[in-house]
Amino acid sequence: MLALPPEAPAPAAPPARGAAGLVVRDVTFGYAPGRPIVRGVSLAVAPGEQVALVGRTGSGKTSLVGLVAGLYPAWSGAVTVDGRDPRSLTDEWRRRALGVVPQQVQLFTGTVRENLTLGDPAVGEAAIARAAALAGAADLIAALPRGYDTPLQGAGRGAGVQLSAGQRQLLALARALVWDPAVLLLDEATVALDGASDAAFRAALRADAGGRRRAVLTVAHRLATARAADRVIVLDAGRIVEEGPPDELIRRGGRFAALVELESAGWDWRED
Ligand SMILES: Nc1ncnc2c1ncn2[C@@H]1O[C@H](COP(=O)(O)OP(=O)(O)OP(=O)(O)O)[C@@H](O)[C@H]1O
Ligand SMILES: [Mg+2]
Structure with a gap:
């Protein structure tokens, strides 16, 4: 057995905060x-x-996610993540406050473990295993030749195992959950998964103890994902044009209902 690194010490109390969630x-x-x-x-x-x-x-969905992640300053208005401005957070606090699974998953050349912890040796085994289980990545990792110590092929190629798009997404989900963040942003983070794995992930998120207090914003490509959410927000040309619980929006027969109808007729409603 490997010597287990110690669990990360709890950071000092954060500065005063306002509303939790996003x-x-x-x-x-x-x-x-x-x-x-x-x-x-x-x-x-x-x-x-x-x-x-x-x-x-x-x-503008990915642009909005980038704003929430603190990648850009807003021209006007304000964003708070777990009560704080995401642009004011230290890296350590940002990881605890915010997990992001981007539309383009980036893995780097290194082991599975290094990819999940971003090379932070203070992350404990228990946190890694919990995140992998929650993401539905535990079986995939167990099946790799050296489990968590399997070298992966990163963007720069090189030696290491090459994963499928869906497998990469599972690792990206696990990586975002390692720090048990208060807010989780998923930008089409499950498009490469089949519908059943996507639904299983949503159910696991809801059942997770941390998930009961976690705020989750999902950019959804599949409308089935949107229909399983508590609330749907429809964005058009950078503005919110409709918002509400999915069943209510479908009854109302507005924009979301029209998209659902297009999708069930086999149209790709995202393009023209
Ligand atoms: N880094 C960037 N620099 C300049 N323009 C950008 C940048 N990122 C996005 N845009 C532009 O902003 C607009 C919105 O893009 P965004 O990626 O937010 O859309 P989206 O709703 O996520 O689309 P998709 O469904 O294709 O992912 C587009 O016109 C795009 O060309
Ligand atoms: Mg996008």
Whole structure:
């Protein structure tokens, strides 16, 4: 057996905080002056709530996720993650506050363990195993030649095991959960999984003790994912055009209902 690294010590108490979960208040943002991509968006995801963000290609979903992750400053308005400005957080606090699974999964050349912990030796075995189980990645890791010590082929290629797109997504989900974050952002994080694995992951998130207080914002490609959320937000050209519990939106017969109808007729509603 390997010597187990000690569990990470609890960090000192954070500075005073406001509302928990995720709050976006009247945010406008763009990449080029005069060309806003996110326009006056306000939304909140409470602890324990799962909210799905849907909208056509280019409607600004990934840009909104990037703002929440603190990648960019908003032109106006405010974002708080677990009560704090994501741009003010230290890396250590950001990991505990926020887990992000991006649309483009990045694994690097290194072992499975290093990919899950981002090379932080203070992360304990129990945290790694819990995150892998929650993500549904435990069986996949166990089946690799050297389990958590299996070298992976990163973006720069090199030696190591090459994983499928779905397997890479499972590891990215596990990586985001290692620090048991208060807020989880999933940007089409399960598109490469089959529908059953996607549904199993959602159910595991809900059943998880941490998940009961975790705020989850999911950019959903599959409308089945959106229909399983507590609330759906429809984004169009950077604005929220509809919002509510999925069943209510379907009864109302508005935008979301139209998308569901298009999808069931076999159209890719995300494109034209
Ligand atoms: N880094 C960037 N620099 C400049 N423009 C960008 C950048 N990222 C996105 N955009 C532009 O912002 C707009 C919204 O893109 P975004 O990626 O947020 O859409 P999306 O809703 O996530 O689309 P998709 O469903 O295809 O993932 C698009 O017009 C895109 O070209
Ligand atoms: Mg996107």
